[in-house]
Amino acid sequence: MNRFASLTRLLAITALAGAAALSAHAASAPGKDQSPKLVVVMVIDGLPNEQVLRYRDQFAKDGGLRRLLEQGAAFSNAHQAHGVTVTAVGHSAVLSGAYPYRHGIIGNNWLDADGKTVYCTEDQRYHYIDEETGAHDGTSPHKLRVDTLGDQLRYATGDRAKVVTVSGKDRGAILLAGKTGTAYMYMDKTGDFATSTFYMQSYPEWVQRFRAARPQDRFYGKSWNRLLPDAAYAGDAPYPEPTTTNPNRFPFIYHSESGAPDAKYYERLKVGPAVDQLTLEFARAAVEGENLGRNPAGVPDLLGISLSGHDYVNHAYGPESVMSHDHLQQLDRMIGSFFGYLDKRIGLDNVLVVLTADHGFANSPEFSQARHIDALRINPGTLVDALNADLEQSYGVAKLVKRAMLPEVYLDYEAIDKRGLSRSEVENRAARFLLAQPGIAQVFTRTQFENGGVQTTRLGVLMQRAWNRQLSGDLMVVPTAYSIYSSGTSGATHGNPYDYDTNVPVMIMGGRWIKPGAYGNYTEVVDIAPTLAHLLRVRPPAAAEGRVLTEALR
Structure with missing residues (x-):
């Protein structure tokens, strides 16, 4: 069956198919002693699956993406199957299993009945703890109209399961955390990770320690240099002309005009690997501070990690650029190191990992035009x-x-x-x-x-x-x-219903539950939540319309 046929069939009979899949496999679901101790859901913001396939031979032997490709189930024909492919919409789909017409997050921003701009996670009833809070800053999941896998896991375990998420963007953390998880997000002006009063009134001790250490300041004056030899980037688009804000040349130096870490410096940390390194460091601190994967109640925990740097790099330089290519290689090594940490801390045989993306990316129009494509x-x-x-x-x-x-x-x-x-x-x-x-x-x-x-x-x-x-x-x-x-003259973006924006990686790794392999059948990101619900033996989120990926289950 071709992709479009699968899509229309799924739209017509999704409820029946989902129920049948759950019923057919209920008897073979893992017992309590076989359940993961920790589920890690990773979202790489703005990663088209095309880049994973194109650069896979350069991933490190102990890299995270290589490990997922070789030891997990990798779905090459997976899609964010909705027509407005932006960050908030894609993150909402991952753990709700729902489409925008139901989950209510129709964009990063939209207009209300009075014509005023609404931000997807703004909620002026709450504010960041110990951080400045703007009128449209993301502080709660109020506008998300549905529940998520994390909410179902918390419900099924009497709130004993812990659900913690972290991201370089507020919407990346909040929309993964659902209604009952706890979200932490990077602050552009201070480089700290913060949460809001929706989740708590004061930080736990482990967060206080992390913030006090100020790991974000160690990058000042440091450079982002290419990881691989020059020949590895031979097929990439040539550097565009440099501008004041985008020097477009390696090395990229993290600095500010003031000569010391300030708001402009912390903003610059987002365009490159630094923000992702900090996000993964905070995730490690959360694993230890919340004792994730070692829940004394003997129930699984859920950790959501959204890595935002790739989206910022692709917007600035295009997915065809040397910068994007190198950033993905940097991510591969960072994720590999994080997996090594989890293996020592919990044992990867006790961890179920999912990696996907919120959307893909279009090439910059100028790059497409150079290839004789009518792009405007x-x-x-x-x-x-x-x-x-x-x-x-x-x-x-x-x-x-x-x-x-x-x-x-x-x-x-x-x-x-x-x-x-x-x-x-x-x-x-x-x-x-x-x-x-x-x-x-x-x-x-x-x-x-x-x-x-x-x-x-x-x-x-x-x-x-x-x-x-x-x-x-x-x-x-x-x-x-x-x-x-676009009103500009450079850079790239996303948001459309074409394959380059919808086709994203979906990779699931967990040797006790998942059959490794390359899967080419049509798959959607909304299939992740029902699949995890099946493996965790919890009720799927109420608005989920995906299916259980039974072909990849042991």
């Missing part, structure tokens, strides 16, 4: 202004587009109704105009989504899953393949 940078502001001008000419009403965060476009239905216009007619007029613009492949309207008018093509299915009736825009505008929404 589409200026969002220019496009929306042109659309508003066309609608005003057609209907005599100014600014019928209230605001846009492409691919979302929000129309002013109040003004449309006041003029006695047909909503669907205005939607269709807007769609026709947009489809005539360079770089636009498809436009979906609210009327289509609400009335079942979206065709069941792969593109249609992915965009339908990405659209939430209460939160999403009235138009969803999909660019042509390899084109991106």
Whole structure:
């Protein structure tokens, strides 16, 4: 069965298939004494599976990615199977097993009913502990409308299981932690890891010790140098022209203009391997401070780790760059070291590891153009202004587009109704105009989504899953393949329903539960939560629509 057939079949019968899979394998599920002591879920932000496959021969013999590929089940045809492939949406899928139309995280940001910007994890009822908190900083999972695997594990064990997550981004930690876990995130202005008053009122002693040691300051004046010989990078894109903010040359020196660690320095630590090294060090401190994997109640614990640096590097330089290539090699060695630590601390035969990504990445348009691909940078502001001008000419009403965060476009239905216009007619007029613009492949309207008018093509299915009736825009505008929404002139991004953005690694390692091998069957990131629920003998999250990956289970 081809990938699209699998996708549409899954959409139609997912509940029945999931129930059948759970029932068929209940008898063979591991007993309590066979359960993992620790489940580690790792998300590499912005890692397309293409990079794992392309650079795999250069991974270290004791590297983490090599170990996962050789000792785990590696799914090469795995996808973040929704149409808006950004960090918050992808992280929400990993442990909820749900799509955006159900879990409610439709983007990193969106607009509320008053047209105000909403950040996916903002919650002004809470603040960071001992850190400055902005109005839109991420402090709680309130906007996540569903539960997660960690919540089910906590429920099944009477809250005795511990669920701890850490990330270079607040949304990376909070959306993995679910409703009842504890999230820690990197602070851009201080380089510390912090949590919010949603989770606790003061830090435990182990966190206080970690913060007091200030490990982030040791990178000052140090360089990020290439790990491999020059010949290893021969196939990468040449350096783009340097700018003031992006020197685009190795070595990259971590510094600030002030001559000492400050907010600009801590911000710079994110674009490169330093933030990931700090994240893994904090994860080690959490394993020891919370005694993860050695739960006195004899129940499994869950550790979520989201490594953010790769996303920042890819945005700045593109996934085809020497910088991205080297960063992935650095990650391989870091993860390998972390696995070595877990082996000594807990024993890897007691640990179940999952590694995936929240989204892939498009190449920079200039790189695609050099390869004779019709890739464009589409200026969002220019496009929306042109659309508003066309609608005003057609209907005599100014600014019928209230605001846009492409691919979302929000129309002013109040003004449309006041003029006695047909909503669907205005939607269709807007769609026709947009489809005539360079770089636009498809436009979906609210009327289509609400009335079942979206065709069941792969593109249609992915965009339908990405659209939430209460939160999403009235138009969803999909660019042509390899084109991106960008007002700049350099760098790359993601967010579209094409394979380069959806195809991500899914690797599961745990010799007592997992059959190693390379699996080419169609798989989705939403399959992770049901699979882990099966192995942990807990109820799957309520909105999960994935399946148990029985082909990879012993």
